[in-house]
Amino acid sequence: MAPHVVVIGGGIVGLSVARELTMRGNQVTVLEKEDHWAAHQTGNNSNVVHAGLYYKPGSFKARMSVAGNKSIINFAREHGVGVEVCGKLVVATSEDELPALYTLESRAKANGVPANLISSDEAREYEPEVSCVAALRVHSTGIIDFPGVCQALVKLLNNADLRLSTPALGIRAGRNGGVEIATGREVIKADALVNCAGLQSDRVARLAGLTPRATIVPFRGEYYELKPERRHLVKGLIYPVPDAALPFLGVHLTRMLDGSVHAGPNAVLALRREGYRWRDVSVADLLETARFPGSWRLARKYGRTGVDEVLRSLSRKRFAASLARLVPAVQAEDLVPANAGVRAQALLPDGKLVDDFLIETAPHQVHVLNAPSPAATSALEIAKYVADQVV
Template sequence: MVGGGILGLAVAWELTGRGVAVTVLEKEDRWAAHQTGHNSNVVHAGLYYAPGSAKARMSVTGNRSIVDFARAHGVGVEVCGKLVVATGEDELPALGVLAQRAEANGVPAKLISREEALDYEPEVSCVRALRVESTGIIDFPGVCRALVRLLTEAGADLRLNTPALGIRAGRGVEIATGSEVLRADALVNCAGLHADRIAELAGITPRARIVPFRGEYYQLRPDRRHLVRGLIYPVPDASLPFLGVHLTRMLDGSVHAGPNAVLALRREGYRWRDISPADLVAVARFPGTWRLARRYAFPTGLDEVLRSLSRRRFAASLARLVPAIGPGDIVRHGSGVRAQALFADGSLVSDFLIETAPGQVHVLNAPSPAATCALEIAKHVSDLVTTS
C-alpha cells in the first residue's frame, strides 16, 4: 500500500479484515500529512454528484459508515446539516436542479423559504435555500489515528518516512524504498497528489494526470463566530468541481471560510512561495493544462487568483452569504492542495478514477468527497485486489 492518508489507511484496514497481510508506505513522518490533514473536515451528503456515479453512491453510504466509524472509535463527529443558499432570483433554477439531484441520489434535503432559512442561520442572505440534513463535521485526522491504532493492533506493517522510489511489477511486485526492496503479491496506489507518478513507476500510463489546486482558508475572528451557526454554502457552478467559498463551523467552535481554488505551483504547494520548477514543467508539458486554461482562465481563474491575493475580495465572497462579514472579521488559516485529475483534452475527471493491471490497483482521482467515502472506496478497492 502506497499512501498513508485516510484512503490508504482505510483500504489497509479493509484488507486486514479480510485476512490479507498489509504493509503501508508513507513518505512523510506522519499519517494524513496532505489532503486528509488539510481539508474542511466536512462529511458530505452526496448532494452534488451525477446520479449513478461512484461519488453519488459512495457519498450516501459513506456518509453513514464514516459517522458510525467515528462514533464507534471515539472520534469527534457531529451531524449538523447545512444550508445551500440562493442569494438572488437568478440562482433559483440551479438550486431547484440541486434539489432534484438530491432526491435522485437519496439525500435527505428539502427546499425551504427565506424565513425558514433564517431560523437556522439568522445572519444569512438568501431568497430560498436547500436544507441538507445529513451533512456533518468530523475530525478526519482523528479517523486516521483510529485506523492506525486498529491496524497496529491487528499486526499491519506501518512505515513512515518510507517513499516508494522504484517499482517493478511482474509476478508480484517489488518496491524500492531507498533502504531496502520490499516484495508483495499486489500493489495498491493511494498516493493522492503523486498517484499518477506512482502508477508510472509501476509501468502504467495513466489516462489522467494530477494537476494540483490550492484552496486557501480564512477563519472568523472569535468575536464574530456568532454570525454562523452551522454550514452555509453557495449554489455551486455546475461546470466546476469546486463548491465555491463557504462557511463551516468546526467541532471546536471556530468558523472556517473557504476554500478558493488556484493552481498550486508544486504538488504540495500550500503557499504562493512553494514553487517546484520540475512540477511546473510537468504541468506545462501536459496538453490538458492549456486546454483547461483556455476554458477557465478568464474570468474564473483570474477571479480566484485575485481573491487569493486580496482579503477584501475574499470577504466580499463571504458577504454574499452573510452580509455582516467584513474584511476585518477574517484572518488567514492555512490551506490545502487538491489532487485534481485532468484528461489530455482538458476536461476535469468528474468521478473517482481507478485503474488496474495484474497485481495492481491505482486510485488516480479521489479528491473530495473521498474522505467521506473512504470506507466505501476501501471496500471497492479491496474487492479488486482480492479478485485479481
C-alpha cells in the first residue's frame, strides 16, 4: 500500500510538495485552513520570478531560486499559466551605491545568473524615465501568475485528497508509528506529515511536539499602484540596490502581466499573523511577538529602519519619494493603494533574521519553517528536497 502523507498548507510550496509526493507514488492529503488555495503569501505578493541574484552562493536560496527560475517558468508555459521573462534593472542612484552593485554582479556570476553591468545611458534604453549612475541588467527575472500556478497544481492533484477549510488542530505520534492529525471532524492517520503552513509554520511545529529554532514574526508588505495614465513611466521591473543587512529588497516598481505597475513593498511589523491592514490586530499574536526575546533584539538593531518604514507606511508622500529615487517623475498623486501581503519571517532568539530556507525534520515529520521570497520561485525545487526527506 502506498505511503500516506499529510501536507499542511495550501500555498504554492504545500501544493508543489503534494504534487511531488504523488509523482513519487504516495497517497497525499492536503489540509488548508482557509476556504481557497494560495490565500496568504502566495496570493499576495509581487508575482516576480526571481533570478537568484541576491543570495549567498551555495545557500539553499541561491541554488533553489536559480533552478526554480527555470522550472517554474517551464511549468507555467506547459500548463498555460501567464508568465513573461522580461528581465529587470537593479539601479545605483548614487556613487556610494556602486560597491554594493558590483557585489551583486559578483554574486550573479557565482550563482550562474545571467546579468551584466550597464551604464546610465544603457539603462535608459530599457527604462527611459529611470535615474541612475549605473545599473545591473538581470536577464532571467520574470513575472508570473503565482495563484494561477496553484490552480494548475490543484488540477494535477486530481487523485489527492484536497481539503479546504480544514485546519490541523492537534498532532501526535501514531500508536503504531506514523503520525495522527486531528482536524475537528476526524483524526487522520498518516505515515508522515509535511508542514508547509507559512505564517503558521512554527505553531504547527510546536503542535507536533517540536521546539523550532526560529519563531515567525509577520511583516506586512504594503503596495501602491501607478494610476493608469502614469503607467507609461515604467516599462518593466526597476529595483534599488538593497541593504545587504536586511531581508527585504526595498521599494521597487514592477509592471504586472495585466499592464498595471505595482510599487512597493514597504515593510512594517504586522499586528497579527495574517494582518493585511493596520486595523487587523490580534492581542494574542502581539503578546507572542513581545514575549519572544528575538523581537526586542531585532528592534534594538533595526529601530531606526523600523521607524522609517512606519513613517513611510503612514505617508503617501514619503512612499512616493522613495520611488522617485528610481523614477523621478513619480509623484504622490500618481499612487493608489493596492493589496498588501504579509511575509512570514523566521527570527532567531538572538534577534538574527534567518536568511536562508529553514527546514527541520523529526521522525515521520518535515517542517518548512522559513520559506519567504524566493520560495514561490523555488517551490518546485523545494518540493523535491522536502520529498527526499519524507520517510
